Amino acid sequence: MDKRITIYDLAKTLGVSAGTVSRSLNDHPSISQKTKDRVISKANELGYKTNKFAVNLSTQKSNTIGVIVPKLNSIFMSTVLAGIEKIANEAGYNLIISQSLESMEKEKLNAKTLYDSGVDALLVSLAYDTTDFDHFANYIRNKIPLIFIDRVHNLPNCSTIIIDNKLAGYEATEHLINQGCKNLLYISGDLRRNVYSERLKGFQEAIAKHDLIFDNSNILESDLSPGSVKHAIAHIKDTSIPFDGLFVANDTFAAHCIKELKKVNIKIPQDIKVIGFNNDPISELVTPTLTTINYPGYELGVLAGQSVISHLNGDINLQPTNAITLRHRLIIRESTLK
Amino acid sequence: MDKRITIYDLAKTLGVSAGTVSRSLNDHPSISQKTKDRVISKANELGYKTNKFAVNLSTQKSNTIGVIVPKLNSIFMSTVLAGIEKIANEAGYNLIISQSLESMEKEKLNAKTLYDSGVDALLVSLAYDTTDFDHFANYIRNKIPLIFIDRVHNLPNCSTIIIDNKLAGYEATEHLINQGCKNLLYISGDLRRNVYSERLKGFQEAIAKHDLIFDNSNILESDLSPGSVKHAIAHIKDTSIPFDGLFVANDTFAAHCIKELKKVNIKIPQDIKVIGFNNDPISELVTPTLTTINYPGYELGVLAGQSVISHLNGDINLQPTNAITLRHRLIIRESTLK
DNA sequence: ATTTATTACGCAACCGATTGCGTTATTATG
DNA sequence: CATAATAACGCAATCGGTTGCGTAATAAAT
Numbered sequence: 261m262d263k264r265i266t267i268y269d270l271a272k273t274l275g276v277s278a279g280t281v282s283r284s285l286n287d288h289p290s291i292s293q294k295t296k297d298r299v300i301s302k303a304n305e306l307g308y309k310t311n312k313f314a315v316n317l318s319t320q321k322s323n324t325i326g327v328i329v330p331k332l333n334s335i336f337m338s339t340v341l342a343g344i345e346k347i348a349n350e351a352g353y354n355l356i357i358s359q360s361l362e363s364m365e366k367e368k369l370n371a372k373t374l375y376d377s378g379v380d381a382l383l384v385s386l387a388y389d390t391t392d393f394d395h396f397a398n399y400i401r402n403k404i405p406l407i408f409i410d411r412v413h414n415l416p417n418c419s420t421i422i423i424d425n426k427l428a429g430y431e432a433t434e435h436l437i438n439q440g441c442k443n444l445l446y447i448s449g450d451l452r453r454n455v456y457s458e459r460l461k462g463f464q465e466a467i468a469k470h471d472l473i474f475d476n477s478n479i480l481e482s483d484l485s486p487g488s489v490k491h492a493i494a495h496i497k498d499t500s501i502p503f504d505g506l507f508v509a510n511d512t513f514a515a516h517c518i519k520e521l522k523k524v525n526i527k528i529p530q531d532i533k534v535i536g537f538n539n540d541p542i543s544e545l546v547t548p549t550l551t552t553i554n555y556p557g558y559e560l561g562v563l564a565g566q567s568v569i570s571h572l573n574g575d576i577n578l579q580p581t582n583a584i585t586l587r588h589r590l591i592i593r594e595s596t597l598k
Numbered sequence: 599m600d601k602r603i604t605i606y607d608l609a610k611t612l613g614v615s616a617g618t619v620s621r622s623l624n625d626h627p628s629i630s631q632k633t634k635d636r637v638i639s640k641a642n643e644l645g646y647k648t649n650k651f652a653v654n655l656s657t658q659k660s661n662t663i664g665v666i667v668p669k670l671n672s673i674f675m676s677t678v679l680a681g682i683e684k685i686a687n688e689a690g691y692n693l694i695i696s697q698s699l700e701s702m703e704k705e706k707l708n709a710k711t712l713y714d715s716g717v718d719a720l721l722v723s724l725a726y727d728t729t730d731f732d733h734f735a736n737y738i739r740n741k742i743p744l745i746f747i748d749r750v751h752n753l754p755n756c757s758t759i760i761i762d763n764k765l766a767g768y769e770a771t772e773h774l775i776n777q778g779c780k781n782l783l784y785i786s787g788d789l790r791r792n793v794y795s796e797r798l799k800g801f802q803e804a805i806a807k808h809d810l811i812f813d814n815s816n817i818l819e820s821d822l823s824p825g826s827v828k829h830a831i832a833h834i835k836d837t838s839i840p841f842d843g844l845f846v847a848n849d850t851f852a853a854h855c856i857k858e859l860k861k862v863n864i865k866i867p868q869d870i871k872v873i874g875f876n877n878d879p880i881s882e883l884v885t886p887t888l889t890t891i892n893y894p895g896y897e898l899g900v901l902a903g904q905s906v907i908s909h910l911n912g913d914i915n916l917q918p919t920n921a922i923t924l925r926h927r928l929i930i931r932e933s934t935l936k
Numbered sequence: 937a938t939t940t941a942t943t944a945c946g947c948a949a950c951c952g953a954t955t956g957c958g959t960t961a962t963t964a965t966g
Numbered sequence: 967c968a969t970a971a972t973a974a975c976g977c978a979a980t981c982g983g984t985t986g987c988g989t990a991a992t993a994a995a996t
Contacts, residue, residue, distance in 0.1 A: 264981055277946045282984060291943060312715050313658065314982030316949050317651040323715075324694070332898070338676035345670060345697055349708070354694045354715055359683055370687070377650055377661075377692055416772060432743070515883045540868045547885035558671070604952055615976045630974060652952030655981050810960060 265306050274302055285310070316378070325568055326379035327357045330387050330411070335540050336510070336557050337385070340409065343561020344383065344568075351569045353380070360387040372397040377565040381405040381568045384594050388450040388483070405571035411562045413452045419571075421564050423588040425455050425593045426552045429462025431590050432507050435551070439533055440560045440594050441505030444472065444532045447480045447492055447517070448455060456509060459537075463507060475500070484509055489516045496532075497524070504532055512554055513538035518546060518595065533596040548594030556586055603644050612640055614705050616857045622646070642715060653715065663906055664717035664885050666708045668725050668749070673878050674848070674895050675723070678747065681899020682721065689907045694864050698725040709733040719743040719906045724751060726821070735825070742908035747902045749791050754853040763793050763920050764889045767800025772846050772898040773889070776810045777871055779843030780811065785830055785855070786819045787847045794847060797875075801845060813839075813840070822847055827854045834859070834870075843872055843934075847873035849881040849890055856933065871934040886932030895922055 267281040276295065283291045284299035302308075302432040316322050323549055325348055329337050340581070341357065348355050356379060360367035375381060375398050377419045382399055386408070395411060399406045400417060412420040429446075436444055446463045455532055460479065467474045478496050482488045492513075496503055508514035514536035518528050528534055536543055536552040544552035605619040612619070614633065621629045622637035638758045640646075654660050663686055667675050679695065686693050693739035694712060712720060713736050720737055724746070737744045738755060750758040753892060767784075774782055784801045787794040798817065805812045818833050819825045830851075834841055846852035852874035857865050866872055866886055874881055874890040881888035901922055 264982090269983075276985080279947075280945055281986075282982095283945085286984090287779075290944065295944075309714060311655075311982050313651070313655040313660070313851075314951090315984080317649075317655045317953085318982080318984045319950075322651070322653065331680065333673065334679040335671065335673050335676070340671070341676075341695075342697060346699075347694065349696055350924040354711070356692045357679075357683065357694070357695045358693070359680065360788060361684075373687075373690075373692070376647060433833075484885060505744040512883075519883060542880050542883060545850075545857060545884055551974095561717060575772055588631040602952090616953080617955075617977075620952095620977055621975085624954090626955095628974060633974080649952050652955080655983085656952080656954045658981075860966075873982090 264311070264596050265308050265310075266311070267424050270299065270302055270306065270308060273306075274298060276460075285351035317451070320378070321380055323352065324354045324377070324379050326377070326382045327355055327376035328360055328367060328374070328382070328384045328386060329357070329414045330360055330362045332359050335542075335553065336538050338519055339557035340385075340561040340564070343562075344565040345557040345564075347562055347565025347569060349566075354567070360390075361389040363433045364390040364392075368395040373398075376463055377403075379404070380572055381407070382560065383407050383409055383564055383568060386411040386453065390451065391452065405548055405568060407564060407567055407571075409560060411455055413454070419567055419582050420490060421560060421567065421584045421586070422454070423560075423586045426462040426465075428496070428537075428555075428588045429459030429507070430466045430536070431462070432459075432468070432553055433463045433466035435590055435592070435596060436505035436507060436535060437466060437472065439505075439529075439598050441533055442472060443478075443501050443503050444505040444507060445480060445496065446480055447479075447484075447508045447513065449482065449484050451481055459507075459509070466556040482509070482513070484513045486516060489513070489520055492517055493520045495523070496521070497576070502531075502575055504536040506532055508534060508536050511540040511550055514550055514552075514595075515542055518548075529595050529597050535596055543591075544593065548597075551593045551596040552591050554589040554591050556588075560586055561566065602649065603646050604649070605646075608640055608644065608646060609645070611644075612636060615702065623833055626775040628659075635893055647717070651700060654740050655911055658716070658787035659718055660716040660717070661690065662692045662694055663827060664712035664714070664715070664720045665693055666698055666705060666722045667695070668698050668718070668723060670695070670697050671879075673850075674893065676897040677895035678723075678902070681896040681901075682903045685900055685903025685907060686832075689903075691910075698728075702728040702730075706733040709737075713737065713742075717742070717869040719745070720723060721745050721747055721906060723747050724749040724791060726791065729790065741876050743906060745902060745905055745909075747898060749793055749794070757905055757920050757922070759905065759922045759924070760792070761893060761897060761898075761924045763796035764800040765804075766893075767797030767845070768804045768876075769800070770797075770838050770891055771801045772808070773847060773873055773928055773930070774843035774873060775791075775804060775810065777843075777936050779871055780810060781816075781839050782836065782843040782845060783816055783841045783848045785820055785822075785844065785851065787822050789819055797847070799846075804829045820851070821845075822851045824854060827851070827858055830855055831858045831862070836863070840869075844870055844872040846872065846874050849876050849878040849888055852888055852933075853880055853884045856888070858887075867933050867935050874932055877929055881929075882931065886894045886935075889931045889934040890929050892929050894926075 267278045270281045271278040281299050284296040298448045345355050358370040364387050367390055396406055407419045412422055451457045474576045514534055518534055526532055536550045539552045539554040605616045608619045619637050622634040629630040685692050696708040702725050705728055745757045747759045750760055786798060789795045852872055854905055855870055864870055874888045875893040877890045881890045
């Protein structure tokens, strides 16, 4: 109870060498079954626990996967993490999770800390303002698997897991147009991030295809914080040609917008139709229920987890699966009804 | 670039011993400032990085805090985690997060894994069905700080961080009564968990105080999953004396109930008044907006983080702060209007 | 029975720090 | 100037495993 027993204790009581104990415990082929059995049963008898610190030092691996996300407290991100955790846990890996709080500086710090902690792999969803990527150089140089999820960046030898944001943006926009909208507003997150810029491309493409009007007033870049809702509302009201369709970067912000619009007597969907993004639980609980794009966060996490594990196992399907694209899906609800 | 340099490399190039290098790097008093400066500048010059694995083995500490939560993908829990992470990160600790998925078996596994990984402390929010607590014995025996948050259990030498659930339950119930409700239903989570059983006590106390009717039909125990909404609705409709007030264990489930009740033409709050719990973002986005109890998840996380850190630092205020109770607050919105 | 292959295990270096204790260089004290 | 205190640093054990290589023991081959 007081003293941890080590392989040396086992070796001594069994009259074998520490190396033999170690190999027995790891089921090494060069040890006879008889000896293995003796070692293992004695280990159980004495309550032997392997000391991870020693293993880590010896093998230079930590059995740990690092994760950097912008924020933990978003339903989408925590759902992704739930998926990652499940896979990692099943594979015997621990997850060290840190948040950048949408700041590149903190992202850098976290990347460094996790690197120093010796994570075996790193999963990243980028902060809003991340513009350079030197903080990932160490990982690439030392061949530590680096995988970007959702908010990604193309770096050599790094996998990415995303959905087709451009197509999703296109489909969302076209849906609004099909429902009769003529003057659309895309309320976007930070356009430096792929997810928002790609959706913008789809937005513009759909508008062009259907010969609608378009200028800069059709785009509103926002930090999507609750405090920014009023700016969005102001933008919507302060326009020469009234908007009749809103494509909002996420469901929560869309729900806030709907609430405020209703307050100023704008009817959803009669006056303005609204489509969100993510299919957060909230989207089917608001009134009117929110049309949205289903973004399978849990599956995303599971895939990210599996991808990391297979990298770590050295499975050779790395090159072909360098970029995984998940299927999204338009979910039509009341907020875009004709 | 290729080879990590160690304190031995530094020692050799500087002509000192490895011990001196180590002490210099750790600002040990028995080393002269001149030598420290030499060591440090040379370390920077050569790009020395301390090997955490070796430090861990040597010190038998991991600079890591373990966390077990029932589910990552709930807005409340992820908010708590965000608070914990912020404090831990600032204090230089990494967070290993795992989820029990509401299963005691997985909780046991996670507790064991984290113990074997050598976490310096453990934060736990219990699974629904956790009934025995042997899996925490190792922590207590080895004096590894163990702190329960939200869903807690009283174990010797363990801190707990909660709100006064009984009082919160009382206040929620009394609010319904004050708004004119006569026949209340408490839709609860698993009553083995303190949060739900305590709220039940408050619920019963308020009912007794105001001389309302009460029997077992006034309580409905549920797993609070979306699939269980229909059971709740069935229970509400299948009653001799119609319920006119609902106290629901969390906002999301409350929102689902409201949605379904509206579908069957029951008006909220006219026919039935509803109060939720947690003050999730969703509570102010549904129609009608949801009266609820504010449960400061982020602050809870921050306090939990600070508590752990102070334990680890050996700050002596452990006994007095053995149980921290946060302030909750009733937030009155439309769903309980007269 | 002798040689050759295998099998099973021991030896000891190594991973990269930390730290108690002893020793030398330096400064203070009488 | 001799001696006691300090200050500054080196030595070497220690943390608890892993692993390449060598060797003894056993089995197979001739």
